[in-house]
Amino acid sequence: QKNHKVVLFPGHGIGPEISQAVCDIFAATKVPIDWEHHEIYTKPINEAGDLIKEESLQAVINYKWGLKGPFATPIGKGYRSLNVTMRKKLNLFANVRPCKSLAGVKTPYSNVDLVTIRENTEGEYSGLEHAVVPGVVENLKIISQPACENIARYAFEFARKNNRKKVVACHKAGVMKKGDGLFINTCKKISSEYPDIEYTEEQIDTVCMKLSKNPEVFDVMVMPNLYGDIVSDLCAGLIGGLGLTASGNISHTCAVYEAVHGTAPDIAGQNKANPTALLLSGVMMLKAMGLQKEGFAIEEAVTKTLSEGKFLTGDLGGRATTTDYTKAVIGHINL
Amino acid sequence: QKNHKVVLFPGHGIGPEISQAVCDIFAATKVPIDWEHHEIYTKPINEAGDLIKEESLQAVINYKWGLKGPFATPIGKGYRSLNVTMRKKLNLFANVRPCKSLAGVKTPYSNVDLVTIRENTEGEYSGLEHAVVPGVVENLKIISQPACENIARYAFEFARKNNRKKVVACHKAGVMKKGDGLFINTCKKISSEYPDIEYTEEQIDTVCMKLSKNPEVFDVMVMPNLYGDIVSDLCAGLIGGLGLTASGNISHTCAVYEAVHGTAPDIAGQNKANPTALLLSGVMMLKAMGLQKEGFAIEEAVTKTLSEGKFLTGDLGGRATTTDYTKAVIGHINL
Numbered sequence A, B: 001q002k003n004h005k006v007v008l009f010p011g012h013g014i015g016p017e018i019s020q021a022v023c024d025i026f027a028a029t030k031v032p033i034d035w036e037h038h039e040i041y042t043k044p045i046n047e048a049g050d051l052i053k054e055e056s057l058q059a060v061i062n063y064k065w066g067l068k069g070p071f072a073t074p075i076g077k078g079y080r081s082l083n084v085t086m087r088k089k090l091n092l093f094a095n096v097r098p099c100k101s102l103a104g105v106k107t108p109y110s111n112v113d114l115v116t117i118r119e120n121t122e123g124e125y126s127g128l129e130h131a132v133v134p135g136v137v138e139n140l141k142i143i144s145q146p147a148c149e150n151i152a153r154y155a156f157e158f159a160r161k162n163n164r165k166k167v168v169a170c171h172k173a174g175v176m177k178k179g180d181g182l183f184i185n186t187c188k189k190i191s192s193e194y195p196d197i198e199y200t201e202e203q204i205d206t207v208c209m210k211l212s213k214n215p216e217v218f219d220v221m222v223m224p225n226l227y228g229d230i231v232s233d234l235c236a237g238l239i240g241g242l243g244l245t246a247s248g249n250i251s252h253t254c255a256v257y258e259a260v261h262g263t264a265p266d267i268a269g270q271n272k273a274n275p276t277a278l279l280l281s282g283v284m285m286l287k288a289m290g291l292q293k294e295g296f297a298i299e300e301a302v303t304k305t306l307s308e309g310k311f312l313t314g315d316l317g318g319r320a321t322t323t324d325y326t327k328a329v330i331g332h333i334n335l
């Protein structure tokens, strides 16, 4: 059996240290992965304003797998958002963000177990906008049937594969009758192919109200781009923040997993960063590769390390270094 | 001194009972108000699909004040959203929703004290949408300089008048560079006229993450229409839900205060409903009328009734009737 090749974007700030932690933990499980390091640039590298080389995108296509650390966004204009570029160029049409309460991380909510599935390529992120007259800007939000079908089917397949019982489509079709209307109508149509999954629809404002009041009511949540951006962060807040949450961007043929937190320049290079978000994103990747055993082993080791509470990094109120935490996780791996 | 005339829209479902409760409590304070009842229709009353008579809108303009209970939305198409119609026709450009933890109502967070100030007339609510080709819908989000100026100025004036220290402008200008860019640039410009108020900017996803993790970090939050729809409900969830939160829609010359919860058809007419949201919306109105004394007296009576916990309605886990609760509030009024 050949090793999987994975394109690793360590990124900036704390990116390299937490990437190293992930590589060390993966190595400890002897998971059959070879990393190929690629760079994200802090300044545009061409006229189009790209922050990533074409060959790096091509590598993701060739190897099928990418893992991406946090990266610094250039100041000012003249660049293309790296995330948006990757999603469009690689057709990473689904963004998946599971949020599950972690033993050992105290938050007001202890029974959170949510998955946000976000349409990742269109909606408010079309990039189409212009000033109609000076002082009046028009942004276009695009909703297309094929993209709705892709994301709806992905959500139901995800629910089925992961033994989840419910999918809720989140929308504002009372206001955006045609656009969000197309979204829910498509979800509803696809839902009929999945009679084993309970399907409901809920307005995005109500969703957010219920999430902050009573997050247990939801399970898998599927929605257009911007709502997904908002809801996935809201859910991350419920379990302790972006430093603990995994994210995967999925196309039909490749995927890029990522930490969605910042580069934390204040602690960069000081061996203080918490690698959990990137690590759990890596675990998502392992499971998608079919390396369930290693994936679950690492996940359990993380849970044990966090709930034990002996080696917590500063963000969780502890004093452990990144290396301490990494060693603790490795020590808890049971294969 | 002449009485204030207020247009009262009792609405549907539990609307009439909670409106009665508000009238009774107001009467107990001898506040100088005369109510004029107006109807909201459950079916369109004209070709345009309106759910409200032109003369009712005119009454709000004439008297300057309106109070609106929950109302049923027609099933199917062919009607115009009542809220959106009112906001546009009366130019109710600001929606103000304060959310403050209420003693006696247990929620995950006890120190919430937030105010969402939402641009109420444009953005994603422009109503402009069309299918470009079959299966591809374009929604227009409109952001205009005058509307941004209005809402920004309103937010800073609100902060100053209410002794609040901070205003944060919430946006997604990294993605909607021109539209949301215009919004934050305008907020920033206006902020320079209010050096006494701390001004910051924050991405809407980050805002929602922080709200669910650590809601104390914010104070007054100002934002475009859809974000305000979402954030105000999120904040309501933090303090116990829409049954407890006030809302005001403000123009330069008139205002409509409202309960934003549903009509609760399952308990309608049974003397079980909680009138708090409509009552606190009425209190906002009293304060805006300059009737501070009565406003604060009612507010305090509500707090006492809730924290005493003897006469709670079913939604808060109690067994009191609407009438019991109303009497308890009246009993606590200290003028």
Ligand SMILES: CC(C)[C@H](C(=O)O)[C@@H](O)C(=O)O
Pocket (backbone or CB within 6 Å): A081, A083, A084, A229, A260, B174, B175, B205
């Ligand atoms: C960086 C930004 C463009 C991005 C987004 O809004 O999608 C980020 O917030 C995310 O959620 O991945």
Ligand SMILES: CC(C)[C@H](C(=O)O)[C@@H](O)C(=O)O
Pocket (backbone or CB within 6 Å): A174, A175, A205, B081, B083, B084, B229, B260
């Ligand atoms: C009923 C609906 C159009 C409305 C809105 O989205 O503005 C409601 O959710 C609100 O917040 O007042």
